[in-house]
Amino acid sequence: METHPALAEQLPPLSAHEAAVEADRCLFCYDAPCTHACPTHIDIPRFIKKIATKNLRGSAETIYTANLLGATCARVCPVQELCEGACVLGSEHKPIAIGRLQRYAMDYAKAKGIKPRAKALRASGRRIAVIGAGPAGLSCAGELALRGHAVTVFEKRELAGGLSTYGIIALREPVDVALDEAKMIESLGVELKTSVEFGKEITIEEARKQFDAIVMSVGLGATPALGIAGEEAIVDGLAYIEASKVGAANLHVGRNVVVVGAGNTAVDCATIARRLGAERVTMVYRRTQREMTCYEHEYHFALSEGIEFRFLSQPAGVILRDGKTAGLKCLRVELGEPDASGRPAPKAVAGSEFVIEADQIVKAVGQQKPSLASLLGLKTAKGYIAVSEDFETSVAGVYAVGDCIRSHGSASTVMAVEDGKLAAAAIERKLATAEVR
Amino acid sequence: MADLRIDFEGIKSPNPFWLASAPPTNSGAQIHRAFEAGWGGAVWKTIGAPVLNVSNRYGAWHSGRRRMLAINNVELISDRPLEINLKEIAEVKRAWPDRAVIVSAMVESKPEAWHEIIRRIEDTGADGIELNYGCPHGMSERGMGSAVGQVPEYCEQITRWVMDAAKIPVIVKLTPNITNIVMPARAAVAAGANALSLINTINSIVGVDLDTLELTPSIGGKGGHGGYAGPAVKPIALNMLSALGTDEMVSRSGLPISGMGGIATWEDAAQFLLLGASSLQVCTAVMHHGYRIIEDLCDGLSNWMDEKGFATITDVVGQSLHRVSEFKHFDLAFRAVARIDEAKCIQCNLCYVACNDTAHQCIDLIAPDGSVTQPYMYDVRSNGKQEATETRPQPQVREEDCVGCRLCYNVCPVAECIEMVEEPSGRESVTWNELTANRREVTEDWARMQEYRAQVGIEIH
Incomplete structure (x- = not known):
């Protein structure tokens, strides 16, 4: 898929020599902390040693054993907070570039058509529906298929991959990586039906008749409303990223762009604006640098991109001139006592209005809770789908994984992949005790 | 400043470092440059019978990022005509009177051939002659090199022929490709040689190409054993050097030894001196980095x-030789235990797995709450750098069970993190020799051995 050259994948692949040198640096820790830190617990020293011994097939298979979406995770994981952050060499030296080595092994797997190995010798006769082809759904579908179950994935969008395809800036993950990964999952025997909306084209009643289990991996909704005047002029951040990845023709980038929000998606939006021609990009956030929800390295990356920050500023309205965006009216904020999130509560100061000039305003302030949950009558927790230890919802036989159940902890691709893997194992355990229909 | 000058059986040089007979000493032009860089001497690349060489003659063993931990070669003796070599030897010696110029030689095993070459070398004004009894490839197939060095009788016979004719010091260079290095050394001593040198290269095959299944390096599809040298062979060289130094006949002869085999740094050099070498030869390290390394040596x-x-160098030579002993003389009451410095430990657990799988199972993993834990105990849903690092156990040696094998010390990647601490064993010193002499039954019968252990308090878990 064509991506604007300014958004081409940021890090080049490691050369064979670079990979070998880096792999040799790995100490091959026993019961390694990187493996513990990885939510999917990839045996990292093992896959790295296999790179060092030039056993790249074995290296890729080691990754697949724990994580079917290793190609995506190698690119989008916040490795500084996970594996690389736990590397024993990190204290006094440079941690091993685990993410880039994983990408090296996964690129090899892609080039050679290496697939994960089946975990069952014969078909189980079970049919499982997965709703949503994002990372959690694909991981779950792939794991179930490897165990011999017949899996059908229903995806309402045209393309599979979920946020990997639509919602992560291309310089971190090109669209093709996500699409190739979905194809790989399909090649494990998974039936992938795109442009099929669950609840419309197929009802839950039909699904429950046809399938032994249903897995909801529906993600979250659109960006919530800010509830300010002129909101209709504000661009949705996820749509903004999506357009930069798969709909360049629809992408309009202003000259003076304001991004509301301070999470990783907000940084992606600001980066897109900056790289695609905005002269000035300002991120507006109610709290301060300390409370930002983006990873620290993302903040530093944004600074290096020349993105500006306006902290302690709360959007109060869009200024329109001749029907066009001219600025964002904000109120100055003071931080009070910690609120329910544990962070200082922002308090807008009355009469402190000021205007940040902008000809485009993008909002990236999280995502709405899954709407499908209430539609299906599933119990929720803080608006997210409530699940048991085994990822089963309040409706027996209906499971849920990924961002739609993330009522606590931060949502991330790798957590979604792990959910899918654990849920697949739980579903199999459950089905093993049930009669085949 | 220490005086680095040496007088090696009459061969003088301003420092103990000579280039070994090898590619770095192939020509006068090269040796001029080496002497300009500061080398104390050079052993000219072996001259003698006519030869032809092949391409892909050097193989090497690399480990990770470290290149050329050892080199392997099937290069023969000098392939430059004898006349040219002799002429250049004379020129170099004239230009560098203060440096040691030694000529390595290898000719057919006939007295006339040896007499002839000795006379011609002496005519150049060279300071000494080294007899190449070591070359393990090619020349040996023609009855020269290691074919001589491996048979003490040949070694002695040829050395006698040489000594009959030689007026300048003669060094006999030994091959390590032999069961007991002392035998050819004694033969050289018996034949009246002036000095010894060792080691020459070791028979080796570097590897096999896994695509073509040819040997590496491949010489037109074929390969064969070649001489192995470089840092990886140093421990073998040190052992053979000390074997000569501790052999009664060889040491009583007072013959000086020129040591070589993997010298790459001044630390290697000092170790060779301490174990009895009084001149040092270097090849692989120079082939890797050039003549300039002489400065730091x-x-x-x-x-x-x-x-x-x-x-002076003489003060250093052989200072550690009296430490060379044998198992039977070691103090069985000596005890050391490993201790891990928790402040330096990075918790890679390499010591733990080495001890647990392959040594004596005496390193515990201690959880942050102080309890002994096992590896891989974390919950599958636990993740993130915080949890991984904060819950990581600390390896700790159970000293009462530690046999002091030193494996953990060797695998630890952190400098000075694991220390071998000498601990009183509470037992009286005794050697196996003494035990054999005084309580023979203990050394021959397991039941008696068990009684003995119980009696002196040796518990092996």
Whole structure:
């Protein structure tokens, strides 16, 4: 898929020599902390040693054993907070570039058509529906298929991959990586039906008749409303990223762009604006640098991109001139006592209005809770789908994984992949005790 | 500043470092440059019978990022005509009177051939002659090199022929490709040689190409054993050097030994001196980095000698030889245990797995709450750098069970993190020899051995 050259994948692949040198640096820790830190617990020293011994097939298979979406995770994981952050060499030296080595092994797997190995010798006769082809759904579908179950994935969008395809800036993950990964999952025997909306084209009643289990991996909704005047002029951040990845023709980038929000998606939006021609990009956030929800390295990356920050500023309205965006009216904020999130509560100061000039305003302030949950009558927790230890919802036989159940902890691709893997194992355990229909 | 000059059986040089007979000493032009860089001497690449060489003659063993931990070669003796070599030897010696110029030689095993070459070498004004009894490839197939060095009788016979004719010092260079290095050394001593040198290269095959299934390097599809040298062979060389130094006949002869085999740094050099070498030869390290390494070889050695209070090279030579012993003389009551410095430990657990799988199972993993834990105990849903690092156990040696094998010390990647601490064993000193002499039954019968252990308090878990 064509991506604007300014958004081409940021890090080049490691050369064979670079990979070998880096792999040799790995100490091959026993019961390694990187493996513990990885939510999917990839045996990292093992896959790295296999790179060092030039056993790249074995290296890729080691990754697949724990994580079917290793190609995506190698690119989008916040490795500084996970594996690389736990590397024993990190204290006094440079941690091993685990993410880039994983990408090296996964690129090899892609080039050679290496697939994960089946975990069952014969078909189980079970049919499982997965709703949503994002990372959690694909991981779950792939794991179930490897165990011999017949899996059908229903995806309402045209393309599979979920946020990997639509919602992560291309310089971190090109669209093709996500699409190739979905194809790989399909090649494990998974039936992938795109442009099929669950609840419309197929009802839950039909699904429950046809399938032994249903897995909801529906993600979250659109960006919530800010509830300010002129909101209709504000661009949705996820749509903004999506357009930069798969709909360049629809992408309009202003000259003076304001991004509301301070999470990783907000940084992606600001980066897109900056790289695609905005002269000035300002991120507006109610709290301060300390409370930002983006990873620290993302903040530093944004600074290096020349993105500006306006902290302690709360959007109060869009200024329109001749029907066009001219600025964002904000109120100055003071931080009070910690609120329910544990962070200082922002308090807008009355009469402190000021205007940040902008000809485009993008909002990236999280995502709405899954709407499908209430539609299906599933119990929720803080608006997210409530699940048991085994990822089963309040409706027996209906499971849920990924961002739609993330009522606590931060949502991330790798957590979604792990959910899918654990849920697949739980579903199999459950089905093993049930009669085949 | 320490005095680095040596007088090796009459061969003088301003420092103990000579280039070994090898590609770095192939021509006069090269040796001129080496002497300009500061080398104390050079053993000219072996001259003698006519030869032809092949391409892909050097293989090497690399480990990770470290290149050329050892080199392997099937290069023969000098492939430049004898006349040219002799002419250049004379020129170099004339230009560098203060440096040691030694000529390595290898000819057919006939007295006339040896007499002839000795006479011609002496005519160049060279300081000494080294007899190449070591070359393990090619020349040996023609009855020369290691074919001589491996048979003490041949070694002695040819050395006698040489000594009949030679007026300048003769060094016999030994091959390590032999069961007992002392035998050919004794033969050389018996034949009246003036000095010994060792080691020559070791028979080796570097590897096999896994695409073509040919040997590496491949010489037109074929390969064969070649001479192995470089840092990886140093421990073998040190052992053979000390074997000569501790052999009664060889040491009583007083023959000086020129040591070589993997010398790459001044530290290697000092070790060879301490185990009895009184001149040092270097090849692989120069082939890797060039003549310039002589600067730090001298500088580092000199600084170390100053620090240790050694004024001359002679003061250093053989200082550690009396430490060379045998198992039967070791103190069985000596006890050391490993201790891990928790402040330095990075918790890679390499010591733990080495001890647990392959040694004596005496390293525990201690959880942050102080309890002994096992590896891989974390919950599958636990993740993130915080949890991974904060819950990571600390390896700790259970000293009462530690046999002091030193494996953990060797695998630890952190400098000075694991220390071998000498601990009183509470037992009286005794050697196996003494035990055999005084309580033979203990050394021959397991039941008696068990009684003995119980009696003196040796518990092996």
